[in-house]
Amino acid sequence: MQRHRENQKEDILHCAYMVVPIHKIDVTRLTSPIRRAICKGEVSGGSLDCFFPFLCDPQFLLWTLELCGSNYVCCNNRCVYGSNCLYRLCSMDSHCSLNESCCSGVCQYGSNCLGKHCFKISDCSVNEACCSRMCQYGSNCLGKNCSEESDCSGYETCCGGKCRYGSDCSGQSCSKKSDCSTYQACCSGKCRSGYGCSGQSCSKKSDCSAYEACCSSKCRSGYGCSGQSCSKKSDCSAYEACCSGKCRSGSDCSGDFCRSSNDCSVGQKCCSNTCSNYGCDDPTAAIAIAVVSTIVGLSLVFMLIYCCNRPGRLGRSDSVEMGGQVATTESAIHARPQAYQQDFSY
Numbered sequence: 001m002q003r004h005r006e007n008q009k010e011d012i013l014h015c016a017y018m019v020v021p022i023h024k025i026d027v028t029r030l031t032s033p034i035r036r037a038i039c040k041g042e043v044s045g046g047s048l049d050c051f052f053p054f055l056c057d058p059q060f061l062l063w064t065l066e067l068c069g070s071n072y073v074c075c076n077n078r079c080v081y082g083s084n085c086l087y088r089l090c091s092m093d094s095h096c097s098l099n100e101s102c103c104s105g106v107c108q109y110g111s112n113c114l115g116k117h118c119f120k121i122s123d124c125s126v127n128e129a130c131c132s133r134m135c136q137y138g139s140n141c142l143g144k145n146c147s148e149e150s151d152c153s154g155y156e157t158c159c160g161g162k163c164r165y166g167s168d169c170s171g172q173s174c175s176k177k178s179d180c181s182t183y184q185a186c187c188s189g190k191c192r193s194g195y196g197c198s199g200q201s202c203s204k205k206s207d208c209s210a211y212e213a214c215c216s217s218k219c220r221s222g223y224g225c226s227g228q229s230c231s232k233k234s235d236c237s238a239y240e241a242c243c244s245g246k247c248r249s250g251s252d253c254s255g256d257f258c259r260s261s262n263d264c265s266v267g268q269k270c271c272s273n274t275c276s277n278y279g280c281d282d283p284t285a286a287i288a289i290a291v292v293s294t295i296v297g298l299s300l301v302f303m304l305i306y307c308c309n310r311p312g313r314l315g316r317s318d319s320v321e322m323g324g325q326v327a328t329t330e331s332a333i334h335a336r337p338q339a340y341q342q343d344f345s346y
Contacts, residue, residue, distance in 0.1 A: 071083075073085060073097050074097070075088045075090075075095065075096065075097065075107065076088060076089060076090055076091075076095040077095065083097075084097045084098075084100060084107075085097040085100055085107040086100065086107055086108065086109060087106055087107060087108075088106070088107050089105060089106060089107075090102035090105060090106065090107050091105065091122070093125055093126060095107065096108075099111065101113050101125045102125065103116045103118070103123060103124065103125065103135065104116065104117060104118055104119070104123040105123065111125075112125045112126075112128060112135075113125040113128055113135040114128065114135055114136065114137060115134060115135065116134070116135050117133060117134065117135075118130035118133060118134065118135050119133065119150075121153055121154060123135065127139065129141050129153045130153060131144045131146075131151060131152065131153065131163070132144070132145065132146060132147075132151040133150075133151070140153045140156065140163075140165075141153040141156055141163040142156065142163055142164065142165060143162060143163065143164075144162070144163050145161060145162065145163075146158035146161060146162065146163050147161070147178075149181055149182060151163065155167075157169060157181045158181065159172040159174075159179065159180065159181065159191065160172060160173060160174060160179040161179065167181075168180075168181040168182075168183075168184055168191070168193070169181045169184060169191040170184070170191055170192060170193060171190060171191065171192075172190070172191045173189060173190065173191075174186035174189060174190065174191050175189065175206075177209065177210065179191065183195070185197050185209045186209065187200045187202075187207065187208065187209065187219070188200065188201065188202060188203075188207040189207070195209075196208075196209040196211075196212055196219070196221070197209045197212060197219040198212060198219050198220060198221055199218060199219065199220075200218070200219045201217060201218065201219075202214035202217060202218065202219050203217065205237060205238065207219065211223070213225050213237045214237065215228045215230075215235065215236065215237065215247070216228065216229065216230060216235040217235075223237075224236075224237045224239075224240055224247070224249070225237045225240055225247040226240065226247055226248060226249055227246060227247065227248075228246070228247045229245060229246065229247075230242035230245060230246065230247050231245070233265065233266065235247065239251065241253050241265050242265070243256045243258075243263065243264065243265070243275070244256065244257065244258060244259075244263040245263070251265075252264075252265035252267075252268060252275070252277070253265045253268060253275040254268070254275055254276065254277055255274060255275065256274070256275045257273055257274065257275075258270040258273060258274065258275050259273065263275065264276075
């Protein structure tokens, strides 16, 4: 009796589920009771655990032998009193009992961990991967959705919302920094190593990293390009203008000093060394316009006077003419014949 208790104590300290291929076991020589037969391999096109040996390919058929005594179960290589290992600590499926799996370090009921919460691939069962903190079927997370690197499996990284093989996303397409892996930046639509895009080529602000601006086709640190050299407005950031070869805040160069219109924004004129949105005053043109206006005005006045006075002049002419005719008639009546006057002289 004492010897039996010592043997039982030894079993409690040392036990294991012996899992070996069937072709390596002579079943007729087994001394311990066979508790279950399982297979882990290709079964009807998929990999899973089963309890029907005749469904398995012989090379995947495994016999599991229970070495603990009655009313005891082998949990994590120790015989413990009870009928199962539920919620006991484990690091692999073989540390749990029949119809149990090791999920997130604890024995849980079921032949797999699919759909259960996880942080790493070891939290899941055989032929499962930890993707986006959930155990999913398969050996990896390639092509699955992700928002950060921890959503993918080992030797994978999250690039553009998808898990892909590799340690980073170098060369992968991106539209923002979160599309790239840790310690990488999104520059001109491509992931590259580094915290930012300073010094990289750009055509717009979105080609640069956060807290950077695109100045003269190069990314530089800062929110804008104020004070940077420029030759055109596109060399400056948004809401800035290129004035006299320097970027400044504002939509144009109104009121800024200039030597020529090239120092001003497009569409502006340099008038009296000041950029203006309006045309410059031209004295010659103003004088010419004034002279022409004066001449036209005087012409209209003279024409108006002429038209108003013309009927009066016609009336006076007729009176003079008529008066002349009356005087002539009267002279003709009272005048003596010339011949008579000649005769009277004799």
